Amino acid sequence: MAGRDLSREDALSRLDHKHACHILLYADSNAKLFGKIPIKHIVLMQMRFDGLLGFPGGLVKPSEESLEAGLSRELQEELGAAVPVTMEDYVSSHLAQSPPRLILHFYSKKITEAELLEIERAAVSNAVDHGFEVLGLTRVPLYTLRNGGGLPWFLSHSFISNSRAQLLEALQRLDLVSPQTLKEAVKKAEEMRHTVKSDPH
Numbered sequence: 001m002a003g004r005d006l007s008r009e010d011a012l013s014r015l016d017h018k019h020a021c022h023i024l025l026y027a028d029s030n031a032k033l034f035g036k037i038p039i040k041h042i043v044l045m046q047m048r049f050d051g052l053l054g055f056p057g058g059l060v061k062p063s064e065e066s067l068e069a070g071l072s073r074e075l076q077e078e079l080g081a082a083v084p085v086t087m088e089d090y091v092s093s094h095l096a097q098s099p100p101r102l103i104l105h106f107y108s109k110k111i112t113e114a115e116l117l118e119i120e121r122a123a124v125s126n127a128v129d130h131g132f133e134v135l136g137l138t139r140v141p142l143y144t145l146r147n148g149g150g151l152p153w154f155l156s157h158s159f160i161s162n163s164r165a166q167l168l169e170a171l172q173r174l175d176l177v178s179p180q181t182l183k184e185a186v187k188k189a190e191e192m193r194h195t196v197k198s199d200p201h
């Protein structure tokens with residue numbers, strides 16, 4: 001998605017813009033898929049009402065609440081959990097090319113596997129948005145299977161706004177996936193997207 005990064009100060013000075021905050025919550029894990037493929041880290045995303053993948057979060061009015069308070073409010077609505085967000089979790093601000101005058105603030109926060117599991121468990125019963133704005137939480141597979149399954153196939157799905165770029169940037173910055181694995185997964189996903197397009201069945 002085009003557009004450009006802004007400093008936090010520049011972003012917040014744009015009073016005539018809309019602001020949205022989203023967060024990548026992740027945890028380390030010693031679990032293994034099929035008892036042999038290391039899962040290594042759990043990264044949370046969500047299936048949205050519009051059928052697109054995205055991160056938990058939403059619109060925030062900086063004139064009424066800080067970006068971090070607004071994001072915590074959205075997480076209460078969408079996850080049904082009190083996730084304290086601070087400026088330490090702030091990553092970047094991005095001026096979306098479309099729709100005009102929308103600034104996308106991104107955060108990432110490491111939690112424990114137990115906390116993440118608790119969020120997943122509680123979301124269905126506690127989140128007011130569950131089944132409405134949020135159709136469900138999903139984990140991001142960070143491994144690549146021989147047939148291309150896992151991260152490549154996940155990346156071949158459709159994402160809201162710049163959330164796919166936010167995911168790729170965070171996986172690299174937080175060293176959750178090796179640069180080589182990431183590069184190969186992106187390439188394979190492109191092939192997948194092309195294959196799916198050329199084979200509509």
Ligand SMILES: O=c1[nH]cnc2c1ncn2[C@H]1C[C@H](O)[C@@H](COP(=O)(O)OP(=O)(O)O)O1
Pocket residue numbers: 020022053054055056057058059074104133160161162163166
């Ligand atoms: O995960 C995301 N990353 C970047 N931008 C996103 C993400 N999810 C949505 N968006 C964009 C597109 C949306 O129109 C706005 C507002 O976000 P949304 O989560 O839909 O807003 P509410 O939860 O309804 O407040 O940001």
Ligand SMILES: [Mn+2]
Pocket residue numbers: 058059074
């Ligand atoms: Mn909202």
Ligand SMILES: [Mn+2]
Pocket residue numbers: 057058059074077078129133
């Ligand atoms: Mn919301």
Ligand SMILES: [Mn+2]
Pocket residue numbers: 055056057058059074078133
């Ligand atoms: Mn939202």
